[in-house]
Structure formats: structure tokens, C-alpha cells
Amino acid sequence: MRPVGQANVVAEPVLRIEDLSVCVERDGRSNLALSSVSLSISNGEIVGIVGESGCGKTMMALAIMGLMAENCRTVHGSIALQGLEITSLSARSMRSFRGRRMSMIFQEPMVALNPLMRVGRQVEEVLAIHHIGNRSERRRRVRELFAQVGLSGSGFRSRQYPHELSGGMRQRVMIAVALAAEPALLIADEPTTALDATVQAQILDLLLDIRSRLGTSILFVTHDMGVIAEVADRVVVMYAGQVVEVASVQDLFARPGHPYTAGLLGSITAASSVPEGGDLPTIAGRVPSLEEIPLGCAFAPRCAKVQAHCIDNRPQLATLETGHLAACWFPLPSVGDPRTSATSHSEGGK
Amino acid sequence: MIRFILSRLVQAVVALLGVLTVVFFAVHTAGNPVRLLVPQNASAADIARLSHQLGLDRPLVDQYGSFLLNAIHGNFGYSFVQNQPALNIVLSRFPNTVELAAGALVFALALAIPIGILSAVYRGKWVERVLMPVILVGQSMPAFWSGILLILIFAVHWHIFPSSGQGGLRALILPSVTLGSISLATVARMVRGSFLEHLNREYVRTAKAKGASMPRVLIRHVFRNAFLPVLTILGMETANLLGGAVITETIFAWPGVGLLTVQAVQSLDFPVVEAVVLFAATIYILANLAVDLLYGVVDPRLRIQGAD
Numbered sequence: 078m079r080p081v082g083q084a085n086v087v088a089e090p091v092l093r094i095e096d097l098s099v100c101v102e103r104d105g106r107s108n109l110a111l112s113s114v115s116l117s118i119s120n121g122e123i124v125g126i127v128g129e130s131g132c133g134k135t136m137m138a139l140a141i142m143g144l145m146a147e148n149c150r151t152v153h154g155s156i157a158l159q160g161l162e163i164t165s166l167s168a169r170s171m172r173s174f175r176g177r178r179m180s181m182i183f184q185e186p187m188v189a190l191n192p193l194m195r196v197g198r199q200v201e202e203v204l205a206i207h208h209i210g211n212r213s214e215r216r217r218r219v220r221e222l223f224a225q226v227g228l229s230g231s232g233f234r235s236r237q238y239p240h241e242l243s244g245g246m247r248q249r250v251m252i253a254v255a256l257a258a259e260p261a262l263l264i265a266d267e268p269t270t271a272l273d274a275t276v277q278a279q280i281l282d283l284l285l286d287i288r289s290r291l292g293t294s295i296l297f298v299t300h301d302m303g304v305i306a307e308v309a310d311r312v313v314v315m316y317a318g319q320v321v322e323v324a325s326v327q328d329l330f331a332r333p334g335h336p337y338t339a340g341l342l343g344s345i346t347a348a349s350s351v352p353e354g355g356d357l358p359t360i361a362g363r364v365p366s367l368e369e370i371p372l373g374c375a376f377a378p379r380c381a382k383v384q385a386h387c388i389d390n391r392p393q394l395a396t397l398e399t400g401h402l403a404a405c406w407f408p409l410p411s412v413g414d415p416r417t418s419a420t421s422h423s424e425g426g427k
Numbered sequence: 428m429i430r431f432i433l434s435r436l437v438q439a440v441v442a443l444l445g446v447l448t449v450v451f452f453a454v455h456t457a458g459n460p461v462r463l464l465v466p467q468n469a470s471a472a473d474i475a476r477l478s479h480q481l482g483l484d485r486p487l488v489d490q491y492g493s494f495l496l497n498a499i500h501g502n503f504g505y506s507f508v509q510n511q512p513a514l515n516i517v518l519s520r521f522p523n524t525v526e527l528a529a530g531a532l533v534f535a536l537a538l539a540i541p542i543g544i545l546s547a548v549y550r551g552k553w554v555e556r557v558l559m560p561v562i563l564v565g566q567s568m569p570a571f572w573s574g575i576l577l578i579l580i581f582a583v584h585w586h587i588f589p590s591s592g593q594g595g596l597r598a599l600i601l602p603s604v605t606l607g608s609i610s611l612a613t614v615a616r617m618v619r620g621s622f623l624e625h626l627n628r629e630y631v632r633t634a635k636a637k638g639a640s641m642p643r644v645l646i647r648h649v650f651r652n653a654f655l656p657v658l659t660i661l662g663m664e665t666a667n668l669l670g671g672a673v674i675t676e677t678i679f680a681w682p683g684v685g686l687l688t689v690q691a692v693q694s695l696d697f698p699v700v701e702a703v704v705l706f707a708a709t710i711y712i713l714a715n716l717a718v719d720l721l722y723g724v725v726d727p728r729l730r731i732q733g734a735d
Contacts, residue, residue, distance in 0.1 A: 144635055176638035188629040193651045193726060202647070203637045238727045254637065 125309030197235025530603030543618025662718030
């Protein structure tokens with residue numbers, strides 16, 4: 078069966094994750110690294126996953142790819158790629174999906190490529206693994222891909238080794254690798270974090286360009302709200318292995334519902350307007366380790382608006398407005414929006 | 428590239444001069460060979476005459492000067508015992524040592540590489556728990572014991588292989604196994620360690636994300652990367668083996684450089700000892716130079732400017 082991408086008649090999302098829980102075993106104890114996570118990505122959509130380090134963003138990406146470390150296990154839930162459940166697939170079928178229907182680019186382009194293999198061959202290998210084309214067709218396709226990711230000319234040759242390329246060029250090679258077999262889903266795990274600001278902008282432009290030309294859906298993992306604002310259509314905010322807010326990028330930036338989201342936004346939007354010598358706004362405290370995630374709302378210990386009710390009861394995702402969900406007992410009232418006034422709740426909590 | 432090799436050769440010459448000096452003074456303080464050469468009832472005059480003939484009555488510094496000068500010309504003098512040029516004796520034994528070294532290396536590598544890879548891939552599984560003790564046993568058994576054990580079992584008891592001497596493939600097997608099992612353990616451990624380290628590298632994750640199978644990941648990606656540190660060990664092992672395996676050659680009466688060394692030292696045959704040591708040192712230096720050049724072949728990052 079060939080994946081035909083947009084030809085699906087039913088508007089089946091490219092990726093649908095439902096109620097996914099993953100546990101990590103360490104020193105004989107197992108802890109939930111992802112707890113009841115749900116999300117979906119439609120055709121050609123860019124969904125950003127945002128959160129501080131240790132929130133489970135990368136774990137989610139690796140769970141989708143089936144590349145989690147040996148001590149991690151999916152305990153519950155489903156991951157469906159183009160309508161096909163993949164958590165129960167054999168290792169062999171999973172391999173035939175990886176790189177073909179979904180692919181991934183990583184944070185460190187400096188080390189993500191094999192240092193001893195010419196970059197052209199690293200791209201060609203994807204095609205060889207999935208038996209796409211004969212040798213000369215594959216060569217032609219590699220040249221095409223390099224042109225597509227902006228690597229033609231300027232002294233670049235596909236016979237070069239990774240160490241002969243700059244960080245930005247290597248990330249472009251990685252993107253060429255990821256796109257080679259025309260996957261429906263591209264997972265980008267902090268793809269620009271290790272790059273200079275100007276190179277970062279170029280890579281983001283390239284990803285946007287790929288989406289609009291090829292219709293590739295992109296799951297974009299980052300801790301950087303600024304990057305989210307530039308690329309994402311929808312945003313999933315994660316905290317301590319849970320999804321705490323889902324919204325379109327406009328809604329999220331205009332009316333964050335979860336205090337954690339507001340904190341993340343506060344630490345970037347205010348950064349430019351901090352008076353000289355003033356402290357940058359931050360979220361006090363740190364992300365709890367897997368062993369110490371509280372029973373109630375995971376964010377409660379760091380939340381400025383915490384109530385007694387939050388300590389013992391875990392909030393579920395609830396709709397604030399169409400397409401905007403937050404997991405908070407007392408979501409932030411949006412400015413000038415009487416619909417989501419949470420004052421009555423907070424009275425009740427006291 | 429040429430400059431690199433030249434500078435390495437200059438270093439090599441300095442090292443060899445050092446080796447020559449150390450070996451000269453070491454052997455000349457080891458005892459008087461003349462007493463071993465003359466009959467038991469020889470008179471003091473006989474001893475003095477022979478000493479004079481061999482030049483051993485000259486001041487040590489004087490002897491050292493002419494030794495160095497001759498050695499540079501490749502002349503180590505005549506063997507006291509065999510009355511042949513010392514270097515010729517060493518060189519005539521060398522092919523036998525090469526044969527044994529090659530046998531030992533083939534045996535060691537053929538087992539060490541798969542064992543190392545398997546115990547890295549199946550870390551913590553039963554495969555590793557079976558293989559690691561095998562390696563440990565190989566490493567802890569000294570050649571003088573494992574060699575004799577092998578002779579006892581395969582030559583004396585079962586008559587499968589000859590117990591000593593050289594001649595054909597059958598005679599090569601027992602000494603190769605004895606000598607190779609020490610290298611086997613060293614190389615297998617190195618392969619295992621290096622593979623373990625590289626299996627966690629990011630580029631391996633990239634390869635898996637492409638959909639590559641484990642054999643493909645290992646062969647196409649990890650093998651070459653993980654082999655670099657193994658190459659270093661391999662160079663040293665090869666040099667050690669080519670310098671003559673003293674114990675193994677003695678046990679199996681293998682007429683190589685190692686056996687010659689023992690015989691020369693026992694009879695205080697200074698010229699031969701000196702030639703053997705210089706020869707082994709030269710092999711060592713050349714093997715390491717070869718490894719350095721091989722690095723560049725394997726790893727493009729290490730290629731010397733202008734070589735490509």
C-alpha cells in the first residue's frame with residue numbers, strides 16, 4: 078500500500094495520539110513520563126509542542142517514531158499514523174514506516190550525521206532502505222533534494238563529509254534525509270536550537286516552504302515560544318508529561334488559559350521591555366522530576382494562582398472556547414472576554 | 428603528507444638511537460660472553476685473546492662509539508655463536524615470525540570482532556553473559572600454560588596437530604591459538620567498548636529514524652566509526668607479534684625471532700641481541716606509522732591537509 082497523502086477522502090488526521098501514557102523504568106521503579114497525552118495533526122498542519130526541558134516533548138516525539146530507549150514502555154493509549162495504529166506494529170513494519178511515512182530531524186546537526194559517510198550517500202540511504210528507485214534514479218533524487226533544501230551551489234558537493242559543512246548546512250542535509258521518501262509527517266525536535274539566530278530563521282523558512290510546497294505535516298518540538306509564533310498553526314503546551322493547553326497559535330498568544338502558558342509567554346514577550354538592570358521575568362521553581370510529580374495539578378507548586386483545590390485534584394483538559402483547551406481548575410480570564418471569566422470557580426475554591 | 432611522514436621518520440631515528448644505546452649498555456653489563464664461548468679448561472691467556480679478538484677488551488665508551496657507527500650502516504657485527512652477520516640471522520628468522528603472527532592475528536580477529544560486537548549489542552543479555560567469561564579466560568591464561576595445555580590435548584592425547592616445529596598449516600594452528608588468544612581478549616574488549624559507546628551516538632539514532640535495520644546500522648554506520656580505536660590496539664598488537672613471541676615460540680620450538688632472542692640472550696650473543704632489539708623496535712615504529720596513515724584512510728576528518 079502506497080501512502081497517497083492528500084488523496085484520503087475522509088479527513089483523517091495524519092497523526093492522532095489518544096490517551097498515550099509512557100513509563101520509564103529506572104532503578105526498579107517505573108514512573109510516568111507521559112500521562113494520558115492526546116493530540117492530532119491534520120494534513121499540512123504544523124503543530125508546535127512547547128514546554129521547558131524535561132516536560133516530555135522529546136519523549137513524545139520518540140514514542141511516535143518508536144525510538145524510545147529500552148527502559149521506556151508505552152503502557153496505554155494509541156498512536157495512529159494516517160489512520161493506522163502503530164503502537165502494536167512489529168519491529169519490522171515499524172521500520173518500514175520510519176523514514177518512509179514519518180521522519181525526524183534532531184537538535185544537534187553537528188552529531189546527527191554519520192561523520193564517516195559522504196552526505197549524498199546519507200540521503201541516498203533512505204531511498205535504498207525503502208527500495209525507492211534504482212541507483213541512477215536515487216542519485217537524481219538526491220540532487221533534487223539538495224536543491225530543494227537550498228544546498229545547491231555555493232561550494233556544496235554531495236561528496237562532502239559532514240565536518241566540511243557548517244551547522245546550518247548540516248541541518249539542511251538532515252532535512253533532505255527526512256524528506257527523501259516524502260513522508261506524511263515530519264517530526265522536528267528542536268531543529269534550530271543549536272544554530273545561530275540568522276541560520277535559525279533560514280531553517281524555519283525552509284520548513285514553512287516545505288510545508289506549503291509538499292503539504293508535509295510537521296510536529297515541531299521546541300522550548301522557544303518565539304519559534305512557535307513563527308512556524309506553528311496550533312500549539313500543544315506540555316508540562317510534566319501532560320498536555321496542559323491546546324490552542325491555535327493566535328488564541329494561545331492572545332488569550333493563554335493556563336498559568337504555565339502565561340508564564341512561558343511572559344518570559345519572552347516581556348524580555349524586550351525589561352528596564353535596564355531589571356530582572357527578566359521567569360517562572361519560579363523548576364519542572365518536577367518524574368518521581369516527584371504531584372498528585373493534583375502538576376504545576377500547582379509553581380503556580381501563582383494556586384488554590385487549595387489544585388493540590389489534591391488533577392485538572393483535565395476542558396474547552397475554553399472552540400479549539401482552545403486548558404487543563405486548569407481556574408483558567409486565566411481573557412482580557413475583555415466575558416465568556417471565560419473564572420471568578421466564580423475561584424470563589425468556590427476558597 | 429610527505430612532510431608528515433618525514434617528520435615521523437626523524438622521530439623514529441631518534442627513538443631508534445635511544446633504543447640502541449639502552450640495549451648496548453644493558454647487554455654489556457649482563458656478563459662476559461667469552462666465558463661461555465671458551466672450553467671449561469681454557470687458560471686466562473686464551474680468554475684474554477678471545478676477548479681481544481671480539482673487541483670486548485676495549486673501553487666501553489670506545490666500543491659504544493664503533494657499535495653506533497656500524498649499526499647506522501646496518502652492521503651489528505658477527506654473531507659470537509654462529510659466525511654469521513647478526514642482522515642476517517635475525518632477518519632469516521623473520522618470515523617464520525611473520526607466519527606465526529599472521530596466524531595469531533587471523534585467529535584473534537576472526538573471533539574478537541564478532542564476540543565484541545555481539546556482547547555490545549546484546550549487553551546484559553545471556554549472549555554477553557556467555558561471551559564475556561570466555562574472553563576473561565582467554566585473557567587470564569598465560570601462554571606458557573595455555574600452550575602446554577593445548578599440546579597436551581591436541582598433540583599428545585588426540586594427535587590432531589604436531590606438538591612443535593614448523594611446517595604447513597597444521598603446525599601453525601596450535602601456536603597461533605596460543606599466541607592469538609591473548610590478543611583476542613584485548614581486541615574483543617576494545618571492540619565491545621567502542622561499539623557500546625557508538626551505539627548511543629546520535630548518528631545511530633538518525634540511522635534508525637531512516638528505517639535502517641540493526642544489521643544495517645551496525646555494518647554501514649557503527650562499524651567504521653567504532654573501528655578507529657580498535658585500529659590503534661591492532662597496530663600495537665601486530666607490532667608485538669612481529670617483534671617475536673618469546674614464550675609461544677619457545678614452547679612450540681617455532682624457529683622465529685622470539686626463539687632466537689631467547690637463545691641469543693642465554694648465550695650472551697651481544698651482536699644478535701642488539702640486532703633483534705633494534706629490529707623489533709623498528710617494526711614497532713613502522714606499525715604505528717602505518718596505523719596513523721590508516722586513520723586518514725578510515726576517517727576523513729583526520730586526513731592531513733593536502734593529502735586529498
